[in-house]
Amino acid sequence: MNCKSNQIPGRVEELFTKWKKIVKKNSTETFELISIVECEDSDDKIISKVAGILNTQPENIVKTIERFLREIYEKQKQS
Numbered sequence: 001m002n003c004k005s006n007q008i009p010g011r012v013e014e015l016f017t018k019w020k021k022i023v024k025k026n027s028t029e030t031f032e033l034i035s036i037v038e039c040e041d042s043d044d045k046i047i048s049k050v051a052g053i054l055n056t057q058p059e060n061i062v063k064t065i066e067r068f069l070r071e072i073y074e075k076q077k078q079s
Contacts, residue, residue: 009049012065016053019068023075 051058
């Protein structure tokens, strides 16, 4: 995610929102991760928070993020 660990939940939430707009709602919006949201939780809480945002199990976080990025890229390539 190219950010500090305490910024991960905000970046993941932004990615999820962009994914929904671009892939699920067929928006032509361009994809950029620009916001940074600070999180003061421990690593375990960050992982739980990210899993909750993505509605997935903690062990599937990386695969889910990779899938979102791939789907966004493919959708934008089609536009």
